[in-house]
Amino acid sequence: MTSGLNLDYTLFIPEYLLVGLVVLVVVLDLYVPQVRKTWLSYIAAAGLAAIGVVSLAWIDKETDFARIVSIDNYTTYFRVFFIAIAAVVCLASGKLVEDKFRHPGEYYALIILSTIGAIGMAASRELMTAYLSLELLSFSLYILVSFEKFNARSNEAGLKYLLLGAFSSAMFLYGMSLIYGITGSTYYSDIADSLSKGTTDYSFALLMGLVLMITGLGFKVAAVPFHMWTPDAYEGAPVAITAYLSTTSKAAGFALLLRLFGAFQVVHDDWSWMIAGIAAATMILGNLVALQQHNLKRLMAYSSIGQVGYMLMGIAGLSHDTASALVLHMTGYMISNMAIFVVIIAWYNLTGTDEIADFRGMRERAPLLAGVLAGALFSLAGLPLFAGFVTKFILFQAVTDAGYYWLAAIAIVTSVVSLYYYLTVMKQAFVIKPAEGEGALDVPLLMNGLAAALMLGVFYVGLYPQQLFDAIDNATAFLFV
Amino acid sequence: MHSGYWLAATVFLPLIAAAVIVFIPDDRKDVVRWLSAAVGAALFALSVYVFFAYEVDRGGGYQFFKRFDWLENVAFLGPHGIALTFGIDGIAAPMVLLTGIVAFGGALISWKIEDHNKDFFVLFWVLVSGVYGTFVALDLFMFFFFYEVAVLPMYLLIAVWGSSSVFETFARTKEYSAMKLTIMLVAASILIFLGIFAVFNEAGAGTFDLQTLYAAQFDENFQKLVFPLFVIGCGVLAGLWPFHTWSPDGHVSAPTAVSMLHAGVLMKLGAFGIIRLGIQLLPAGATFWMPGLMILATCNVVYGAFAATAQRDWKYMIGYSSVSHMGLVLMGLATMNVIGINGAVLQMFAHGVMTATMFAMVGSVYDQTHTRDMRLYSGLVNRMPLFVFFMGVAGLASLGLPGLSGFIAEFNIFVGAFRTYPWAGALGIFAAMLTAVYILRMMSMAFFGPLDDRWGALREMTYLERGTAVMLLGAMLFMGLYPAPFIDRIQESVRLLPGVS
Numbered sequence: 001m002t003s004g005l006n007l008d009y010t011l012f013i014p015e016y017l018l019v020g021l022v023v024l025v026v027v028l029d030l031y032v033p034q035v036r037k038t039w040l041s042y043i044a045a046a047g048l049a050a051i052g053v054v055s056l057a058w059i060d061k062e063t064d065f066a067r068i069v070s071i072d073n074y075t076t077y078f079r080v081f082f083i084a085i086a087a088v089v090c091l092a093s094g095k096l097v098e099d100k101f102r103h104p105g106e107y108y109a110l111i112i113l114s115t116i117g118a119i120g121m122a123a124s125r126e127l128m129t130a131y132l133s134l135e136l137l138s139f140s141l142y143i144l145v146s147f148e149k150f151n152a153r154s155n156e157a158g159l160k161y162l163l164l165g166a167f168s169s170a171m172f173l174y175g176m177s178l179i180y181g182i183t184g185s186t187y188y189s190d191i192a193d194s195l196s197k198g199t200t201d202y203s204f205a206l207l208m209g210l211v212l213m214i215t216g217l218g219f220k221v222a223a224v225p226f227h228m229w230t231p232d233a234y235e236g237a238p239v240a241i242t243a244y245l246s247t248t249s250k251a252a253g254f255a256l257l258l259r260l261f262g263a264f265q266v267v268h269d270d271w272s273w274m275i276a277g278i279a280a281a282t283m284i285l286g287n288l289v290a291l292q293q294h295n296l297k298r299l300m301a302y303s304s305i306g307q308v309g310y311m312l313m314g315i316a317g318l319s320h321d322t323a324s325a326l327v328l329h330m331t332g333y334m335i336s337n338m339a340i341f342v343v344i345i346a347w348y349n350l351t352g353t354d355e356i357a358d359f360r361g362m363r364e365r366a367p368l369l370a371g372v373l374a375g376a377l378f379s380l381a382g383l384p385l386f387a388g389f390v391t392k393f394i395l396f397q398a399v400t401d402a403g404y405y406w407l408a409a410i411a412i413v414t415s416v417v418s419l420y421y422y423l424t425v426m427k428q429a430f431v432i433k434p435a436e437g438e439g440a441l442d443v444p445l446l447m448n449g450l451a452a453a454l455m456l457g458v459f460y461v462g463l464y465p466q467q468l469f470d471a472i473d474n475a476t477a478f479l480f481v
Numbered sequence: 482m483h484s485g486y487w488l489a490a491t492v493f494l495p496l497i498a499a500a501v502i503v504f505i506p507d508d509r510k511d512v513v514r515w516l517s518a519a520v521g522a523a524l525f526a527l528s529v530y531v532f533f534a535y536e537v538d539r540g541g542g543y544q545f546f547k548r549f550d551w552l553e554n555v556a557f558l559g560p561h562g563i564a565l566t567f568g569i570d571g572i573a574a575p576m577v578l579l580t581g582i583v584a585f586g587g588a589l590i591s592w593k594i595e596d597h598n599k600d601f602f603v604l605f606w607v608l609v610s611g612v613y614g615t616f617v618a619l620d621l622f623m624f625f626f627f628y629e630v631a632v633l634p635m636y637l638l639i640a641v642w643g644s645s646s647v648f649e650t651f652a653r654t655k656e657y658s659a660m661k662l663t664i665m666l667v668a669a670s671i672l673i674f675l676g677i678f679a680v681f682n683e684a685g686a687g688t689f690d691l692q693t694l695y696a697a698q699f700d701e702n703f704q705k706l707v708f709p710l711f712v713i714g715c716g717v718l719a720g721l722w723p724f725h726t727w728s729p730d731g732h733v734s735a736p737t738a739v740s741m742l743h744a745g746v747l748m749k750l751g752a753f754g755i756i757r758l759g760i761q762l763l764p765a766g767a768t769f770w771m772p773g774l775m776i777l778a779t780c781n782v783v784y785g786a787f788a789a790t791a792q793r794d795w796k797y798m799i800g801y802s803s804v805s806h807m808g809l810v811l812m813g814l815a816t817m818n819v820i821g822i823n824g825a826v827l828q829m830f831a832h833g834v835m836t837a838t839m840f841a842m843v844g845s846v847y848d849q850t851h852t853r854d855m856r857l858y859s860g861l862v863n864r865m866p867l868f869v870f871f872m873g874v875a876g877l878a879s880l881g882l883p884g885l886s887g888f889i890a891e892f893n894i895f896v897g898a899f900r901t902y903p904w905a906g907a908l909g910i911f912a913a914m915l916t917a918v919y920i921l922r923m924m925s926m927a928f929f930g931p932l933d934d935r936w937g938a939l940r941e942m943t944y945l946e947r948g949t950a951v952m953l954l955g956a957m958l959f960m961g962l963y964p965a966p967f968i969d970r971i972q973e974s975v976r977l978l979p980g981v982s
Contacts (some may be wrong), residue, residue, distance in 0.1 A: 134657045143734060321556045363597075367507070374637070384629045387608070393622070393674075394556070400678040401557055408678060419667055420660070423636055431640045468553050473555045 005066045014055040014079055015303030020117050021047040021111045026334060029105020037104060038397065041094035044108040048087035050113075055079040062478065068186055070128040077327070077475040078122035078255050085113040085234070085334065091450055092342050093240040095349045100238065104428055110472050111244065118248050122255035126174045127186040130256055134172070134220065137252055138165050141245065145237040153279050158235025163231040164219060172216025178209030188263035192282035196266040210264070210271045214278070220251035223312060224282040227305050234301035240350050242297050246304045247334045247438075254330060258323055262479040267320060276316040278480070280410050283309030287414040290421050295345055296354045299421060303380065306418060307333055310411050314395060317402025323476040325391075325398035328469055332387030332461040336379035339454035343373045347446035356425055361434025365441045370429045372451040377422040382415045384393060387461035394469075485547020487534075488567045488617050491527050491577065491879060492519060492627070495610035496583075499603045510598050517602045521588030524609070528581025532940075533966070535574045541973030543568035543619065543692075551623075559687030566619040566690060569585065571887040571974030572756060574828050575967055576616045582956055583745040584609045586949040587738035590841050592846065593943070594642065596737070601642055601736075604634035608742060615750050621677055625759065628718075629670060631747055635739070636663040637733070642736040646794060646853070655734040660733035660898075669717030673758070676710035680762065681705075694762060695979075708766025711758040712774060720807040721752025722781040729800030737844030740796065744803045745837035749829045752810045756822075756978070760814070764793045764980035767817065772902075775815035779905045781808025786915035788921065795846075795853040798919060799839045801881060806832040806911060812909060813894040818982050819975050821897020824890050826971045830959060831854045831878065831886035838875040838953040842868055845942045855923060860932035864939040869928045871942075871950040876920040878957050881913050886960040889968075 025044055055076060064070045090108055096362035097104045117140065120133025142165060146158020180186055183194035199206050219225040234242045264271060286305030311333075314326030344371055348354050361372040379386035382393075392415065396408045419471070461468060471479050500521040505512050535544055549565040552558060569577060587605065594601050607630060614627025639659035646653045681689060684697040699707075715726040728748070731742045760767045785805025792798040806828065845868060846861070847853055862869040878885035881892075891913060892981025898906035942950070960967055975981060 063763075199516060322555045337773060371503075383633045384626045385633070389626065390630065393625075395679060396674070397678050398557060400792075401682055405675070405678070409671075409675060412674045413668075416664065416668045416671060420664055423660060423663065426636070427640060430637055431656060464551070466555070469555045 005067055005252055006064060008063070010078070011058075011063065011069070011071045014051050015116050015119065015430075017051045017054060018112055019302070021051065022112045025108045026105045037098045038094070040104050040108055041090050043299045044090040044112065044416050045087045048083050048090065048112065051085040052080050052087070062221065064125065067189070068129045069120070069123045069254065070125050072478040073475040074259070075119070075123040077471065078251075079119050081331065081334075082118045082122075082252065084249055085244070085251075085338065086111050088338055088342070088450065088454070089240055089244045091446065092345050094443065094446070096238060096345060100347070102149070107144070110140045112349055114144070114236050114248065118252035118255070121252045122259070122341065124256075125188045125259065127180070127188075129175065131169075131176065131353075134252075134256065135169060135250065138220070141241075141249060142228030143279070143361065144241045144244070147232055147241065148238050153236040154238065155236075157233045160229050161233040165200050168219030171212045171219075175216060178205055178212065180396065182206055192263040192266055195264070197266060199270070202463055204414060206267065206270060211274065213260075214271065214274055217253055217257055218278060219416065221250050221257070221308050222305050223278050224285045225247045227286070228281070229302040229304060231298050235293045235295060235297050237372065239341070239354060240437065241280065242300070243338060243345070246300065246337055246341070250308060251330055251334060253310055254315075254326065258318075258476070258479055261315055261318055262339065265480070268318065272316050272318070274408055275312055276404060279309050279312035279316055280407060281309075282306070282312060283410055283414045286372050287417045293421070294356055294358065296356050296425065299356065299425070300340065300344075303418060303421070304337070304413060307380070309414070310392070310395060313404060313407045313411060315400045316396065316407065317399050318402050319402060319476070320476060320480050322395075322398040322402055323479055324469070324473040325395040327472045327476055328465065329391040329395040331468065331472070332379070332391035332458070335454055335457040336376045336387055337378040337462060339372055339458060340380070341450060342447060342451045343369045346443055346451065349447075350443065352443045356428055359425065359428040360432040361438055362429035364427065364434050365438060366443050369443060369450050369451055372455045373429055375455055375458060377426060379420040379462065381422045383419075385459070385462055387458045388417070390462055485567055486543035487527060487531055488549050488569060489565070491524060491531070491581075491613040492567065492610055492617060492742045494524060494527070495606040495613065498608040498713065499610070501957040502599055502603050502606070507597075507599060513599050513602055513660070513661055514592050517588045517606070518592070519913065520606065521585035525581045525585035528578050530957070531569070532574050532578040532915075535569065535571065535970055537571075537969045537973065541571050541977050543570050545569055546619075557679050557687060558572050558855045561690055561978045562688050563622045564620050564690065565623055566620045567617045569617055570977075571970035571972070572753070573616050575627060575826065575830045576753060579610070579749070579830050580612050580746050581920070582952060583741055583833060583837045584612075586837060586841060586953055587741050589945045590741065590844060591736070591738040592945050593906050598644065601638070606843045608634045608638070608739075612679055612742070612746050612750065614925065616753060619691045620689050621680070621691055621694060621758075624691070624754075625670070625673060625677060627640065628673075628750060628754065629667075631750060632663065632666045632670075633971065635743070636661065636667070638739045639731060639735045641928055642739070643734040644736070645848075646733055646797075648794075653730055653734065658730040658734035662727040663847045664726040665920055669714050672710040673754075676714065676758070676850070677709050679707050679710075679821065691757070691762075693852055699763060699765075704766030705769050706766075708763045708770050712770065714914070715754030715758065716777075716811070717751065718805045719748055719811060720753065720781065720809060721751070721806065722777055722784055722804070725781065725785070725804045728804055729797050732800040732840070733794065733796040737847075738842060740840040740844070741837040744840060744972055745833040748803065748807055748808075749833055752807065752814065752825065752829055755811070755814055760817075762982065764978075768980050771815045771817050774811060775902050776814050778808050778811035781805065781906050782812060782909050782912040786912040789800075790915060790919040792919075793855055795843050795855050795927075796840070798855070799836060799843065802916065803832070803836050805916065806836070806879070808912075809891060809909060812898055812905060813944035816894075816897040816901045817980060818897050818900060819972065820893050821901070821942050822975045822978065823968065823971050824893025824895075824897055826975070827890035827893060827960070827964070827967060828887075830947060830967065831890040834886060834912070834953050834956045835878040835959075838871060838957070839879075841946065841953070842872040842875070842942075845946045846939070849939055850936070855926050858927035858933070859930045860928070861936065861939070862928045864936055865934040865941050867947060867950075868942050871954060873924060873928070874954055874957065875950060876924065878961070880916040880920050884958075886957045888961060889964045
């Protein structure tokens with residue numbers, strides 16, 4: 001069985017380097033205490049940036065490791081993507097970690113570890129590997145969410161996330177076992193082969209397997225009705241980790257879903273209705289409940305649930321076109337979302353609050369942050385000049401191409417709903433004047449720079465997406481070979 | 482052949498201006514003002530050039546054609562999938578001119594804005610760019626892109642720099658109006674979104690290029706299904722009854738320059754969309770649905786006029802008068818004959834200029850008195866004769882006095898309407914009479930009679946306001962006295978519209 005398998009260990013060099021970075025960060029924290037507070041975030045971010053560059057060496061090298069992991073452009077795209085997000089989160093966390101946490105080394109180490117898990121989810125072509133990667137990501141996140149050790153809300157959030165996460169992992173595993181029972185294999189390609197020979201003898205078992213796997217992954221990406229943990233976890237977690245949860249954790253879920261359901265493409269009709277239903281419910285509920293939120297982190301939690309609904313539409317009508325459109329939208333969304341969270345983190349560092357009403361007068365107090373906030377919120381709402389318009393347009397167009405007009409209609413309507421609550425945030429920032437004694441804030445150069453850089457990214461996707469979309473289209477082609 | 486770069490410049494120049502203004506320090510307010518005035522003048526010059534350089538004798542097709550590829554050969558997009566394709570026909574040419582005039586005037590009128598004028602002008606130029614882009618785009622995606630760009634800055638422009646209205650029993654805050662306007666317009670674009678998706682999939686050409694899509698033969702039932710999406714979607718922006726309610730509230734709360742641009746130009750985008758996306762793309766759908774549009778348009782005309790006669794707030798009166806006049810535009814389009822649509826396009830220009838004048842004039846008084854209640858005014862002619870003159874001329878243009886822009890436009894529309902739907906023509910003329918009622922009522926209330934002591938300290942309009950008013954007045958007289966350049970351009974292109982008799 002092992003003969004003929006490619007066992008080229010050099011394929012994992014970026015992951016080895018990431019592990020090395022984890023060790024470095026922890027060791028520095030332990031033995032060189034003078035760097036640990038201020039410099040650790042820069043060291044982690046610089047290391048990540050370097051590794052991101054290294055992983056570019058695998059562009060256009062289509063290969064695999066023992067058939068369990070593919071190293072193709074899809075993997076490379078997500079390697080760079082996840083590493084970039086981790087770098088931004090590390091940079092943005094600096095001040096927060098310095099002020100609040102006692103073990104900065106572990107904090108950065110866990111972020112980098114979880115990145116390895118996320119990359120594994122995008123790369124794996126075998127169920128057990130996918131599961132292990134998913135658990136690596138999840139376990140790191142359970143700890144990170146409850147990292148604020150003496151804050152009851154952070155602990156509560158971590159516990160909730162852990163219990164529901166463990167539960168959903170179990171469902172995912174059970175679903176996998178059923179699929180294995182039907183097809184006799186855990187390799188995606190063998191599963192696809194086996195399913196294409198007809199499924200009439202075991203249609204119920206297949207259905208159960210799919211239901212359980214979708215449920216398990218639905219928890220991970222926070223799709224309705226499996227979203228209950230999201231608002232609490234988002235609100236309780238340290239704000240930089242909230243940013244991380246809403247980006248990497250979700251994107252990794254979708255990276256896995258895309259690869260996995262590429263294998264289930266032959267039985268598309270057996271599961272597409274489920275995903276379509278979940279997508280519709282997710283869009284509607286996420287966006288409607290967001291209307292009532294008073295806390296910006298909670299609002300972003302529900303808004304991200306809504307966004308998950310849009311992305312799930314791409315899975316429901318899965319094809320090469322929708323996969324490309326989905327990844328494009330996800331990329332634009334992640335950049336915009338990260339920009340908003342950088343603003344929230346900077347504001348929280350300076351004012352100690354993240355209630356929407358406390359963002360009043362932001363235009364006077366921190367003009368650059370206010371501008372970025374407005375642009376990024378417009379982007380999430382899907383208005384032009386910013387990333388959201390073009391990515392949503394292309395995603396919705398691809399979904400209607402696949403025949404789901406009704407889903408696209410729900411998506412557009414809920415986008416308009418989302419504009420309302422984004423505007424309420426903007427009203428605080430721009431229209432309401434600051435209260436007495438609230439003067440201009442001295443925003444650190446790092447945070448202003450980070451916010452501005454992310455805003456440039458939002459403009460890049462929104463104004464000239466050709467190269468990015470080409471790269472994504474090329475990457476997603478590997479899902480359907 | 483003219484270089485398409487001139488036309489592309491109308492879209493890019495304001496965007497570049499906005500990007501540059503972002504980097505001007507907050508306290509250099511005069512730099513922002515001068516730069517904006519210069520950009521406005523340049524846009525005005527460009528627009529005048531584009532309008533007159535449009536060659537009438539070349540048969541009404543698209544000129545100034547220019548294409549920049551934007552996104553192609555990827556996923557479902559073929560060659561030229563989405564491109565910045567620019568070009569104008571005889572219908573778009575007067576709209577470009579109108580935008581140049583109103584944008585320049587708006588930039589001058591906004592000279593006196595003190596509160597964060599930098600932010601204001603950034604948003605203002607984004608808005609202007611969106612307006613130009615919509616008029617000149619020949620790509621379905623880009624049309625919609627710029628259409629939304631024009632809506633995007635409205636919330637902040639109104640909510641930050643606008644003014645609230647307080648009445649005896651209720652108040653309309655500027656935040657309320659801003660939210661209502663934004664949400665209604667964006668909600669309307671849901672329909673356009675769906676229509677675009679359907680058209681793209683049905684054509685199956687892998688491109689959003691409008692000329693390619695015009696050439697595609699759509700199934701008749703498909704056209705009947707999709708046409709209402711475009712017409713209602715665009716119609717909301719055009720103030721189509723019963724979806725017009727955002728318009729008076731929004732115009733009243735907006736700062737002067739934004740009211741000018743919004744009522745003067747932005748509402749035309751809706752009517753223009755009905756031509757570009759409705760009549761040109763789906764002619765069979767248009768033929769089928771136009772009687773329905775005629776009914777709604779007639780409601781617009783009559784309802785708007787009645788509502789305007791009941792207003793005491795100056796800007797609300799103008800707002801409802803806009804609803805009524807935009808109804809005339811829609812009425813002209815619904816006739817589906819050459820003379821009626823000619824009239825509609827003429828009216829788009831005429832109404833744009835006169836309503837911009839009115840908003841600019843009212844702004845000059847409001848900035849001094851901070852009230853718009855017409856009952857409080859009396860005898861303004863004693864203090865502000867120039868103001869009364871300009872406002873009076875705009876009012877007379879609005880009621881269709883021969884020699885001014887409104888007459889030639891309304892005349893064409895009524896002729897077109899009488900040929901197809903005599904009842905609508907009759908009701909339209911009745912509404913034109915109501916226009917006379919509310920315009921003359923305004924004059925007698927506010928302009929003439931004894932001067933109220935309160936207004937003893939009123940000053941005449943500033944020189945900038947006078948200059949703006951003269952420019953707008955010039956446009957009104959030009960079109961009223963010598964409409965040939967307009968009619969020549971419009972007529973040739975209207976004849977090319979499919980399904981128009």
